[in-house]
Amino acid sequence: MTTPSFYIDIKQSIEEHFSFLEAFGFTTFEEKQLAYEFHFEAKNDAVLIDIWFEATASTPIWMTINGYYVDHLEPENLKLKAYQVALKENYNKSFEQYLETNQTVFLNQIAEQYAVNGKEINNSYLKELSEIIKRNITILNGNLEVLKSNTEVIQKDFEVEKAKERIKNRTYTLEYQCFSADEYDAYEEFTSLEALEKYLAERKEIEKYRVLDCYMHEIYSK
Structure with missing residues (x-):
């Protein structure tokens, strides 16, 4: 090549x-x-x-x-x-x-x-x-120090904007364990619970997970 x-x-x-x-x-x-x-x-x-x-x-x-x-x-x-x-x-x-x-x-x-x-x-x-x-x-x-402090500000601003967008679109978040047995180390976002459930049905390997609403409040977990 x-x-x-x-x-x-x-x-x-x-x-x-x-x-x-x-x-x-x-x-x-x-x-x-x-x-x-x-x-x-x-x-x-x-x-x-x-x-x-x-x-x-x-x-x-x-x-x-x-x-x-x-x-x-x-x-x-x-x-x-x-x-x-x-x-x-x-x-x-x-x-x-x-x-x-x-x-x-x-x-x-x-x-x-x-x-x-x-x-x-x-x-x-x-x-x-x-x-x-x-x-x-x-x-x-x-x-x-300047680089670290600027990064913190940028990250906070990003999280605020992301939260606004998530609430606006009524986005659901699926957090699940992929590589770790102790914490949720992967996630996917969906515009409906139906789409989220379909995704879970297709991903049988996902055993430990939790579902969050657009405010990042847990709806249910497994």
């Missing part, structure tokens, strides 16, 4: 924009593949940087430092917001059609659109992430 061009492009952008990390005691980036994800990891004595993306040009590139998303350092950064908009405008329609039909013609459309401006979009995004780190250079020494 040939290596997809977007993989090579992203790799080259990482090497170009993050070469400055060597001056802060970082290792060269080590490449790892986890299922359908490509990871590039580098570390020093204080932090681990992970840049990764999935095996399709339409999905975002992510970057974390010790598990915290780097873009949370500057939540109002206009270039980062422009990147998200560009991804949606370039790929969302084709990717949604692929998910609905499973027809490779839509994957071809994604590849064709990437050839138009995808490399530039990703390169600009990675460059901005590197500039964010340079503007917050002490994080490379393990000073993650």
Whole structure:
């Protein structure tokens, strides 16, 4: 199988924009593949940087430092917001059609659109992430307090919006045990109890679960 061009492009952008990390005691980036994800990891004595993306040009590139998303350092950064908009405008329609039909013609459309401006979009995004780190250079020494506090605020805001959407849509949540025997470690959401019950009937392997209403109050459990 040939290596997809977007993989090579992203790799080259990482090497170009993050070469400055060597001056802060970082290792060269080590490449790892986890299922359908490509990871590039580098570390020093204080932090681990992970840049990764999935095996399709339409999905975002992510970057974390010790598990915290780097873009949370500057939540109002206009270039980062422009990147998200560009991804949606370039790929969302084709990717949604692929998910609905499973027809490779839509994957071809994604590849064709990437050839138009995808490399530039990703390169600009990675460059901005590197500039964010340079503007917050002490994080490379393990000073993650700003990153942690911003992440907490963003997570709280996300949970509030998610709760509003769940109540608005009268969504039911099924929490169940998948890998753990001690806690609910997986969940699915449904717009009706009938759909939820049908799902349970089809998933005989789910033995321990609970059902929550749109306010996250438990209705029943097993």
